[in-house]
Amino acid sequence: MLKTTALKTAALAIAGAGFLGLAQPASAQEVGACLITKTDINPFFVKMKEGARAKAEELGVNLSTYAGKVDGDHETQVQAIETCIASGAKGILITASDTKAIVPVVKKARDAGLLVIALDTPLEPIDAADATFATDNFKAGELIGEWAAKTLGEEAANAKIAMLDLTPSQPSVDVLRDQGFMTGFGIDTKDPNVIGDEDDPRIVGHDITNGNEEGGRKAMENLLQRDPDINVVYTINEPAAAGAYEALSSFGKTEGVLVVSIDGGCPGVQNVKEGVIGATAQQYPLLMASLGVEAIAKFAETGEVPEPSPGLDFFNTGVTLVTDQPVEGLESIGTDEGLERCWG
Amino acid sequence: MSDADAARRKQDFEDGLGGSDAQVAAFEGHERNFVDRLQHFLHANPTMVPVIVLVLSVAAFGVIAGGNFFSAFNLSLIMQQVSIIGILAAAQSLVILTAGIDLSVGANMVLVSVIMGNLAVNMGVPAPLAIGIGFCCGALAGMLNGFFVTRVKLPPFIVTLGTWNIFFALNLWLSGAQSIRSQDIDAAAPLLKFFGESIRIGGAQFTFGSILMVMIFAVLWYVLNRTAWGRHVYAVGDDKEAAELAGIRTDRTLVQVYAVAGLVCAIGAWAAIGRVGSVSPQSFQEANLQSITAVVIGGISLFGGRGSIIGPLVGALIVGVFNSGLRLAGVDVLWQVFAIGWLTIIAVAMDQWIRKVSA
Numbered sequence: 102m103l104k105t106t107a108l109k110t111a112a113l114a115i116a117g118a119g120f121l122g123l124a125q126p127a128s129a130q131e132v133g134a135c136l137i138t139k140t141d142i143n144p145f146f147v148k149m150k151e152g153a154r155a156k157a158e159e160l161g162v163n164l165s166t167y168a169g170k171v172d173g174d175h176e177t178q179v180q181a182i183e184t185c186i187a188s189g190a191k192g193i194l195i196t197a198s199d200t201k202a203i204v205p206v207v208k209k210a211r212d213a214g215l216l217v218i219a220l221d222t223p224l225e226p227i228d229a230a231d232a233t234f235a236t237d238n239f240k241a242g243e244l245i246g247e248w249a250a251k252t253l254g255e256e257a258a259n260a261k262i263a264m265l266d267l268t269p270s271q272p273s274v275d276v277l278r279d280q281g282f283m284t285g286f287g288i289d290t291k292d293p294n295v296i297g298d299e300d301d302p303r304i305v306g307h308d309i310t311n312g313n314e315e316g317g318r319k320a321m322e323n324l325l326q327r328d329p330d331i332n333v334v335y336t337i338n339e340p341a342a343a344g345a346y347e348a349l350s351s352f353g354k355t356e357g358v359l360v361v362s363i364d365g366g367c368p369g370v371q372n373v374k375e376g377v378i379g380a381t382a383q384q385y386p387l388l389m390a391s392l393g394v395e396a397i398a399k400f401a402e403t404g405e406v407p408e409p410s411p412g413l414d415f416f417n418t419g420v421t422l423v424t425d426q427p428v429e430g431l432e433s434i435g436t437d438e439g440l441e442r443c444w445g
Numbered sequence: 446m447s448d449a450d451a452a453r454r455k456q457d458f459e460d461g462l463g464g465s466d467a468q469v470a471a472f473e474g475h476e477r478n479f480v481d482r483l484q485h486f487l488h489a490n491p492t493m494v495p496v497i498v499l500v501l502s503v504a505a506f507g508v509i510a511g512g513n514f515f516s517a518f519n520l521s522l523i524m525q526q527v528s529i530i531g532i533l534a535a536a537q538s539l540v541i542l543t544a545g546i547d548l549s550v551g552a553n554m555v556l557v558s559v560i561m562g563n564l565a566v567n568m569g570v571p572a573p574l575a576i577g578i579g580f581c582c583g584a585l586a587g588m589l590n591g592f593f594v595t596r597v598k599l600p601p602f603i604v605t606l607g608t609w610n611i612f613f614a615l616n617l618w619l620s621g622a623q624s625i626r627s628q629d630i631d632a633a634a635p636l637l638k639f640f641g642e643s644i645r646i647g648g649a650q651f652t653f654g655s656i657l658m659v660m661i662f663a664v665l666w667y668v669l670n671r672t673a674w675g676r677h678v679y680a681v682g683d684d685k686e687a688a689e690l691a692g693i694r695t696d697r698t699l700v701q702v703y704a705v706a707g708l709v710c711a712i713g714a715w716a717a718i719g720r721v722g723s724v725s726p727q728s729f730q731e732a733n734l735q736s737i738t739a740v741v742i743g744g745i746s747l748f749g750g751r752g753s754i755i756g757p758l759v760g761a762l763i764v765g766v767f768n769s770g771l772r773l774a775g776v777d778v779l780w781q782v783f784a785i786g787w788l789t790i791i792a793v794a795m796d797q798w799i800r801k802v803s804a
Contacts, residue, residue: 142622142727171730269779297777309778314624315721315728319526323772326519340624340725347627347722351643351650368626375628 131163132401133190134394137181139198139222141168143312144366145386146196148444149220152387153194156394164394165190172312175199182206185215192216192397194390197224200273204229216400218407220389222274223415232396232407233415234389238274238363241382241420242281242335244431245361248380249333250286251428252359257287263324264296264307265317265336265345271296275337278363279307282335305331310341317344325352336362339369339381346377365423367443373423374436380424383434386444389418487795488802491752494795495743495759502763506770514773521649527739527765528654529554529720532713533732534739534757535661536706541740542669543682543702544749545601549590550710551732552612557583557714559616562625562724565634572636580711586612587707591700609733620726627722641719654716661709662758669754678702683750738785739764742792746800763788 136153138146150166157164165188167181175198183206185193192215197203200222207217207229219230227233250257264282267275280290283299291298297307305328310316317336325331325348334349336342342362349355362369365383372378396407410417422431423439434442487493507515533550540547557579564575586608593604630637640654669675677698680688689695721728743760745752764785771781 142617144622147622269777269782306775308772311727311730313727314723314725315717318721322522322526323769326513326522326769326773340723340727343624343627343723344721347641351641351652368624371626372628377628 131161132398133163133165133185133188134397135165135167135181135185135188135190135193136390136393137167137178137185137193137195139169139172139178139196140174142171145221145364145444149196149386149390152390153394156391160394160398162394162398169198173198175202178203179206182210186210186213190215191401192218194218194220194393194397195230196221200225216397216406218393218396219415220393221384221386222272225273227414232409234392234396234407234418235415236384236389236420237413237415237417238277239281239284241363241384242278242283243285244382244420244422245335245363245380246282246285246287247431248285248422248424248428248433249282249335249359249361251431252379252426253333260286260303260333261328261331262286262304262333262335263321263331263345264304265310265320265324265334265341266296266307267312267337268309278337279335282361286333310337310344312338313340314344314347317341318348319344321345321348322352325349325354329354332358334358334360336360336378338362338364339366339372339378342369342378342381343372346372365421365439365443367440370423370436370439370443373439374425379426380422380433381439383421383423383439383442385418385420385442392416392418484799484802487799491744491799492755492759494792494799495756495763498742499759499763499766502766502770506766506774510770510773514770517648518650519769519773521651521655523762523765523769524655524658525643525650525652525720526769527761528652528658529713529717529729530732530735530739530764531658531758531761532661532709532716533736534743534761535658535665535754536709536713537736537740538743538745538752538754538757539665539678539702539706539709540601541682541737541745541747542678542749542752542754543699544685544747545594545699545702546605546737546747547590547601547703547706548605548733549586549608549612550706550736551729552609552616553583553586553707553710554714554717554732555726555729556586556612556616556619557711558717558724559620559726561637561714562630562718563619565637566625566629566724569633572634575634576636576715579714580708583711583714584704584708587703587705587710588700590707591703594703595696595699616726620724622726624726625724630718630723637715637724638719638722640716641722652719654720657712657716658758661712662755665754674698674701679750681750735764738789741789744792744796746796747793751800760792 138149140146153164169177178198193210204224210217217230219233221235223233223235224230253260264279266279276296279296280293283290288299288301306324308320308323310320334345336345339362342360345360349358359379361380362378363382365381369381373381399405409415422433424433425436427433513519536550537547560582561575561579564570564578565572590604590608593599594601640657643650643652677693680693681695681698685695718724739761740757742763743756745756767784768781
């Protein structure tokens, strides 16, 4: 009896020593950081992860990555934050699936002394995170709206516009891009927080794409049914634009229709080069992630919290118009340069 | 004297029957009023409910949404739009007829389309071979489901819930979460987009994909109603033990059903590439549930063994008509989702009510 107890104690002691031996050097030397993205599916987030990994390696930050199973998978993200707090990490980079519902658990993390940075998608309210590194989505929409209006010239007054949005729940990036486009085109958006409340007859209608090719095709078909004279197509992202183009070609309407989009992924920029898309607004997920990792490393060292861009409530990682048909008074880069800076 | 005359001639011992009832044995009629007669009629003709709903909804939306809806072009467009879900619903019906369910149909289809696309576009495999390999993979994936259902004796719901996730993960891994662009397919393997081609008849535009959908249903109708195998499928779904006692090799039939369902998914994958234009690992994430919706609205009983294979085709069309009609009427997209939800519940309630006739 005594013997077995002694054995057990010894075993426990050895196991305990082993744990300590493993755990101590790791926490003493390395700063821990977590990256939590919406999914592992979207190339945008795949690229974000790559950027974070590269920077983490460079700075000697110990990076763990988590992702929801599908867009909107809130529960997995909450679990990831809890795991992160438990692991003793110094900071969290998160692209929230549900920008309101994530706030309480983010507060828990900040109370535990972690730096929380929202990437790409601002939380609601935006100051629920310590900082936000994102594309100015409204600006992105505005750029392509302005480009479309200037390309049409006087004809812009008679345009027939299809709006290919994201999902029925109207997440913030969907609203910002949609309303930004209209503002850039010169359309009164009425309430800038709501999609579809404008009364400008040039808008043929809104439909949802789920941000993929299949949805883009279906939505385009539906809107062409409503009005076959559509000549401007706004798309939430480039996969949706590719789908819309399929529908346009099946209707024999690829000539004389302007398709504009947002994202700046490599397949999308290639589509701009080939004339499928007229212009796209390029964003920089790699930059968001690498800046985020840098900020966490700095916070761990000095306790400094990153500042927002002047005049904005978030840190603007930039957006650039990519097109081979530049218009006057609107800064843009060509597709060759766009391909050098693209992601995915 | 011919044999027929001999048969008609009364024999002596039949004289004793003179005073008895000459009527052949019959069930007592229930026909008390119109509702009862309707219930009986629907019980005897299971495809009629969805057909009536389809006709009524086409008429209703023709009035609500106006002339655009009724155009030959729009009606053929609805067929195009439902073609992929329709094909998956055909696969789903086979499994549901055996009292099972296949949650993996959509994931299987997307996986096969990624396999076909990667082989043909990224790895330079000749397109016909890539399509053939895709078909084999789809059928194998179905057989895997069948294996777990029959040999390991797991409920179909659990098995296909598992393989749904497995196929989905494999699809992301194989594709690297990247789409293959339409232009790249045109350059390397245009055959993959064969079902996106179309023929015009008057104002209508029929894609080969929508014609394929109708053909798949026609073939399955023949197989299920005119071959021994088809009757076995119904028998296994209605009462597996009775089918076993009747000498049907039920486990073998079940594995075959899952394999055929997998093959139909793979054919759907080829059609999906034509429909979407590109190969996207992110498309059709809700296809599993949409296929079940079409089957249920089409009047196939989730308890197996009852319903006509044509029902799900009509069911898919009803969903398409609702979506198209509500959209043309300018109704917000969330109310389309709302309407399909109610339609599903009402369809099952109808099925239950019709079944009461035999109780």
